[in-house]
Amino acid sequence: MFRLVIRRMLAMIPVLWLIATITFVLLRIVPGGPFDAEKSLPPEVIANIKAKYHLDKPLTDQYLIYMGRLASGDLGVSYKYVDRSVNDILRDALPVSLLLGFLALTLATTVGLTLGTIAAVKRGTAIDAFAMFLSTVGVSVPGFVMGALFIFVFGLWLKLLPVALWESPWHMILPAVTLALSPAAYLARLTRASVLEVIEKDWVRTARSKGLPVNQTILRHILRNALIPVATVLGPLTAILITGSFVVEYIYAIPGMGRFFITAVQNRDYDLVMGTTLVFAVLLVIANAIVDISYQILDPRIRIEG
Amino acid sequence: MQAIQIAEPVKNVEKGAFHRLLKIGSARIALFVIFVLCGLAVVSYLGIPLSPYSYDQTTESLLSAPSWAHPMGTDELGRDLFSRVIYGSRLSISIGFLTALIAFVIGTIYGAIAGYGGQVLDAVLMRGIDIAYALPDLLVMILVGVLIGRGTTGILIALGLVSWMGTARLVRAQFLQLQHEEFVEAARACGQPTWQIIFKHLLPNAIGPIIVALTFTVPSAILAESTLSFIGLGLSPPACSWGTLANDGFRALRTDPHLIFFPSLFIFLTVLSFNFLGDGLRDALDPRTRL
Numbered sequence: 001m002f003r004l005v006i007r008r009m010l011a012m013i014p015v016l017w018l019i020a021t022i023t024f025v026l027l028r029i030v031p032g033g034p035f036d037a038e039k040s041l042p043p044e045v046i047a048n049i050k051a052k053y054h055l056d057k058p059l060t061d062q063y064l065i066y067m068g069r070l071a072s073g074d075l076g077v078s079y080k081y082v083d084r085s086v087n088d089i090l091r092d093a094l095p096v097s098l099l100l101g102f103l104a105l106t107l108a109t110t111v112g113l114t115l116g117t118i119a120a121v122k123r124g125t126a127i128d129a130f131a132m133f134l135s136t137v138g139v140s141v142p143g144f145v146m147g148a149l150f151i152f153v154f155g156l157w158l159k160l161l162p163v164a165l166w167e168s169p170w171h172m173i174l175p176a177v178t179l180a181l182s183p184a185a186y187l188a189r190l191t192r193a194s195v196l197e198v199i200e201k202d203w204v205r206t207a208r209s210k211g212l213p214v215n216q217t218i219l220r221h222i223l224r225n226a227l228i229p230v231a232t233v234l235g236p237l238t239a240i241l242i243t244g245s246f247v248v249e250y251i252y253a254i255p256g257m258g259r260f261f262i263t264a265v266q267n268r269d270y271d272l273v274m275g276t277t278l279v280f281a282v283l284l285v286i287a288n289a290i291v292d293i294s295y296q297i298l299d300p301r302i303r304i305e306g
Numbered sequence: 307m308q309a310i311q312i313a314e315p316v317k318n319v320e321k322g323a324f325h326r327l328l329k330i331g332s333a334r335i336a337l338f339v340i341f342v343l344c345g346l347a348v349v350s351y352l353g354i355p356l357s358p359y360s361y362d363q364t365t366e367s368l369l370s371a372p373s374w375a376h377p378m379g380t381d382e383l384g385r386d387l388f389s390r391v392i393y394g395s396r397l398s399i400s401i402g403f404l405t406a407l408i409a410f411v412i413g414t415i416y417g418a419i420a421g422y423g424g425q426v427l428d429a430v431l432m433r434g435i436d437i438a439y440a441l442p443d444l445l446v447m448i449l450v451g452v453l454i455g456r457g458t459t460g461i462l463i464a465l466g467l468v469s470w471m472g473t474a475r476l477v478r479a480q481f482l483q484l485q486h487e488e489f490v491e492a493a494r495a496c497g498q499p500t501w502q503i504i505f506k507h508l509l510p511n512a513i514g515p516i517i518v519a520l521t522f523t524v525p526s527a528i529l530a531e532s533t534l535s536f537i538g539l540g541l542s543p544p545a546c547s548w549g550t551l552a553n554d555g556f557r558a559l560r561t562d563p564h565l566i567f568f569p570s571l572f573i574f575l576t577v578l579s580f581n582f583l584g585d586g587l588r589d590a591l592d593p594r595t596r597l
Contacts, residue, residue, distance in 0.1 A: 023449060026449055026450075026453050027452065136581050136585065139581060140578040140581050142532055142570070142574070142577075143533065144532075144552065144570075145552070145573065145574060148552075148555075152563055239440065242445065243445070246533075247536070250536075250537045251556070265448055265449075265452060265539060266539070277449070280442065284441070284442070
């Protein structure tokens with residue numbers, strides 16, 4: 001078990017190196033750079049700035065400099081947020097996005113599992129049809145449409161909740177709900193399919209015939225087995241949440257990773273794009289590693305040789 | 307004589323699938339909505355009096371609420387929103403279909419090589435798909451967009467890059483299953499070249515699930531394009547898609563909610579319809595859930 005964790009962590013390094021290299025090349029081979037907009041600056045000044053950030057050197061040199069700093073944990077500086085290092089920005093932005101993602105994930109899991117289980121247990125009934133209709137609607141509404149609707153209804157019309165920034169728990173409700181919507185719908189469909197598969201098994205019939213109440217059977221015998229395929233989608237779920245966070249942080253003006261990533265791409269803020277991309281990559285790799293490790297805990301029949 | 311006897315029932319199954327599809331209420335409504343939306347987009351090419359770019363200079367028709375003259379109201383330049391939404395549907399719906407086409411071509415070629423090219427090649431190609439799947443679509447699209455620019459072509463390339471994996475997996479699975487069927491072995495024994503086996507025997511028999519997967523590709527492409535344009539990293543004006551219209555509208559949410567309402571409604575209806583159509587097609591083509 002311990003060896004498995006260590007091995008997975010070591011396997012992260014080449015993946016992250018590959019992602020860093022691809023992103024680096026993608027950003028630099030495009031004509032244009034972070035200081036193009038400032039046309040009023042005299043060329044000497046621009047040359048000076050470029051020299052300061054090593055942008056005047058050949059690409060291979062820039063790459064080696066960047067990788068050298070990266071190896072020592074220094075993600076570089078932002079060209080647009082003056083005097084702030086990327087490490088600084090990420091230290092502020094990451095906790096915000098992690099909290100948002102955690103809230104949304106909790107909400108999505110609760111709603112998705114409940115809806116999916118109910119739909120499967122009541123399969124073929126109007127309740128099932130309604131739950132599946134809800135989940136189809138859930139995957140069909142773009143995040144920004146739901147966000148705009150929430151802002152309009154709860155913020156501007158009913159004036160119940162704040163619609164921007166990230167200051168109190170009240171500020172977190174609308175963004176978390178918006179972000180949770182599409183993963184909840186996705187989880188509901190998955191749970192339904194997974195529960196339907198388990199519900200026909202012999203051990204479920206045995207549990208019922210020995211007199212175990214329906215609720216107990218669902219909790220102890222059905223859900224526990226049905227959760228294995230559901231747990232394996234933590235990787236894709238993380239990807240869905242990251243994608244969603246771009247939109248949600250944009251519309252609710254939340255100072256998180258997604259928002260910094262978008263503005264950094266728009267500004268060609270090289271180091272900040274690299275930094276945010278790498279953090280997203282780390283999150284994804286960790287999520288996938290957790291899935292691999294949790295296979296063993298959830299289902300002892302699966303053994304990965306450590 | 308025998309060949310005809312084998313071919314006949316296959317035809318009937320496909321015909322039956324369409325009948326079964328029409329029996330599903332949600333799929334019927336979805337088909338109707340898609341037909342109307344595509345119809346409007348096509349009709350707009352025939353010179354119907356729409357004016358998405360021209361605008362009245364009179365002040366009273368700037369940012370007007372929906373009325374008889376402007377069923378969806380007008381924007382801050384006095385442009386008719388109904389015309390703009392219909393024009394937007396041209397771009398948004400074409401992007402959806404073109405992405406499905408790209409996904410079909412890349413996915414089929416990749417999946418065919420993996421499913422028919424031997425175990426070593428298969429293992430390598432499938433690992434590639436696993437990696438491509440693990441990356442968040444929007445992140446890849448934004449980074450690729452930086453490289454190839456944010457025009458319609460750039461968006462299509464970016465969308466194509468994140469959309470082909472599902473089809474590829476499906477084609478591979480179908481090919482792996484089908485290549486040991488008797489009719490394929492018979493064709494191989496007769497000395498038919500590989501490409502002919504793939505296109506004449508394997509692909510036609512795998513086409514049902516592929517169509518279902520592509521039906522789901524269209525709405526996710528429309529969603530991705532509109533999301534990208536909405537956050538300002540996709541198409542930008544004067545290009546006119548539902549996403550750019552929603553982006554315009556979001557800035558005026560406080561004062562003129564109609565500007566974001568109508569483009570959003572069209573995105574929602576289209577995506578919902580394609581999702582229901584996909585569900586319906588899957589049920590209609592899958593013998594296990596036959597109605």
